[in-house]
Amino acid sequence: MGAQGTASEVYATYVQDLLIVSSSRVVLESSLRHLARGTSLADDPGFARIVEHTPASKPARLFIPHQRIPTLFAAYLGVPMQKYAAFVRTSAQWTVLDGFVGGHEVRMDGYSVFPSGAEHYFSTLLGQEPQKLMALQILPAATVAGFSLGLSDPAAYLTAYDRDLDGHKIKRNEPEKERLEWFNLLYPTEVSLSCVPYGSELHWIALIHSRYIRQAKIQFALLNKQVEGKVMENPLPGLLPGIFGPVFNLCQAGYYCYIGPFILFGPENLLNGILQGNMAGNYHSLADAISQTPASPGIMNASNLTLFLQPATGLEQLKSLIDKRYAERLDAWSRYNAQVTFLQFSSLEDRLYTHLSVYGDSLEISPLVPRKKEVRIKDDARQDTLAREKPPYKVFNHLTRKDNELFQTPWPECRLIMRDHTGKTLWEKTMEGPIQDRIVQLDFLKNDKLQMLFSIGNRLYLLDRLGRNVSPYPKAYTTSILYGPFVFDPEGKKEYRILLVHQDNVLRCYDKSGSVSGGWNDFSLPGYLTGQPRYIMWENTGLWVIYTDSQTVFLSATGQVRGMTTRKACLDPQAEIRFSGPYELYGTTIEGKPLTIMLE
Structure with a gap:
């Protein structure tokens, strides 16, 4: 039996009280042949043992064959990460995860059982007490992905790591004994590698959490001059790759600095940005971002190995890490609305405990959770959500006084195609990604000619009617753009103000040239946007109205x-808002009830 007519075909059969479903007819037919011969997966000793050790199941159960894990890594991480995926291939053969699917979270817990005396990568963690996960406290909120290794006895781990490499006949240049002794005196409890957006590019940074940071500073003082509150040139750029393996070569560790109990390694400009943000007291860490959501309880606060991924920082940024052959799968992933994903491991005796958490504020409307989202609707007419615009975009041609249409081809080509009202192609232009939200036209040069303003990834573009960039655009920002641009002209003098919502949920106001407006205070949205922002005025005083799913906020x-x-009492984004005085407003809730709002 096959279900067709969609982009994906699904085949199903019912035999021996089993409903078997697969997207591959070949796989399904192979399963039927195995059943006919009386053979099944239950004949696999490793699989049978893991089932025996997990007699009770939660609503969702997931079995993972370890021999296929590198293939999964290659599929979703591609180049350059796929060559590092083999480290999770172990002699356990199978892992079982039991869990549940909720409105905002998919959570799984389980373990792998290893045969006695088996050597595998996770044997290196035996005897290591799970360590508190600290890296999130210092990594930027927009961190895309990374992993963290928690160690209570680094020397024992490195001995076991060398034994594991020998067992797989992998040779490496052994670090010098003196260098290992020097490293152990840093008293590391955690070593982490993460991918962080900065400027218009992705960078890798490494960090060490020290149990005794003063002693760690003394160790570095033996090699070069130490300056507090400054980024310094790293005397040992090959330290972590030499000890923990070539994956740390992804980090260009030419510089380092101290922040609290952390030692950070990476590019000079990126470290300066993190250091200055911490010193100024306005730094927004990954832990801060996650703590603002209910995701925190789903993350283990201690583990031996943690891998994390934050799709909310922008799937477009992840595409630069992934083989283009798998771009279609990443596009499909966007339907799941996942904000953070954590996969964590802790080793104990012959068992490896695992924990998986996938969280998203809007996970309830994704295919992961098959149920309707509860929405508040006024008179069955308006839904509480903000729709994104999609191509083709209607663009007014000031020369012909007709509407043109702007098309864009799918990723990875992402070519813009402008056609006039007759369908004739006027120009084409290749971009680095799809337009994020909307196109807004404005008269930037004040000459009654309109230009097109839109965002792609972390860039804001302004094109004229012939597809040429208008100076000083494009503008690149440190984080990707989630919503916008929303353009306003409060004074009516074409001195535009532009609102953008970035991937870290920060609302920021820019002037017409794309620079942050003078005196602007960044505002972190309490939820996702449900309506386009407004700018209203009382006499000479302006007020921003921001509509979110949890609150309607009024900003100066x-x-x-x-x-x-x-x-x-969230306000209806479509309803009128009236001033009754400098400190009092009248509005209408999305349920249609009148509401009075008092301003500070």
């Missing part, structure tokens, strides 16, 4: 909070 012209509503 410089981004300071002047008032807000509660979740049950």
Whole structure:
């Protein structure tokens, strides 16, 4: 039996009280032949043992064959990460995960059982007490992906690591004994490698969490002069690759600095940005970002190995890490609305404990959770959601006074195609990614000619009617753009103000040239946008109105909070808002009830 007519075909059969479903007819027919011969997966000793050790199951159960894990890594991480995927191939053969699927989270817990005396990568973690996961406290909120290794006895781990390499007949240049002794005196409890966006590029940074940071500073003082609060040139750029393997070569560790109990390694400009943000007290860490969501309880606070991925920072940024052959799968992943994904391991005796957590505020509307989202609808007419615009975009041609259409081909080509009202192609232009949200036209040069403003990834573009960049655009920002641009002209003088919502959920106001407006205070949205922002005025005082799923917020012209509503009293983005005085507003909730808002 096959279900067709969609982009994906699914085949199913029912035999011996089993419903078997597969996207591959070949796989399904092979399964039927095995059943006919009386053979099945239960004949696999490794699989039978793992089932025996997990007699009770939660609503969802996932079995993972370890021999296939490198293939999965290659499929979703591709180049350059696929060559490092073999480290998770172990003699366990199988891992079982039991868990549940909730409105905002998919959580799995389970373990692998290893035969006595078996050598595998996770044998290197035996005897290591799980360590508190600290890296999230210092990594930027927009961190894309990374892993963290928690060690209570680094010397024992490195001895076991060398034994594991010998067992797989892998040779490497052994680090000098003196260098290992020097490293152990850093008292590391955690070593981490992460991918972080900075400027218009992705960079890798490494960090060490020290149990005794003063002693660690003394160790580095033996090699070069130490300056507090400064980024310094690293005297040992090959330290971590030499000890923990070539994966750390992804980090260009030419510089380092100290922040609290952490030693950070990476590019000079990136480290300066992190250091200055911490010193100024306005640094937004990955731990801060996750703590603002209910995802925190689903993350183990201690483990031996943690791998994490943050699709919410922008799937477009992840594509630069992934083999183009698998781009279609990444595009499909966007339907799941996942914000953070954690896969964590802890080793104990002959068992490896595993934990998986996938969290997303809007996970309930993804295919992972097959149920309807509860929405608040007024008179069955308006739904509480903000729709993104999609190509083709209607663009007014100031020369012909007709509407043109702007098309864009799918990723990875992403070519813009402008056609006039007759369908004639006017020009084509290849871009680095798809347009993120919308296209807004404005008269940037104040000459009654319109230009097109839009965002791609972390860049803001302004093109004229012939597809040429208008200076000083494009503008690149440190984090990708989630929503916008929303363009306003409060004074009516074409001195535009542009609102952008970035991937870290920060709302920021820019001037017409794409620079942050003077005096603007960054505002972290309490939820996702449900309506286009507004700019309203009382006499000479301006006010931003920001509609989110949890609150409607009123900001001053410089981004300071002047008032807000509660979740049950969110304003209808389509309804009128009236001033009754400098400190009082009238609005209508999405349930159609009148509401008075008092401003500070």
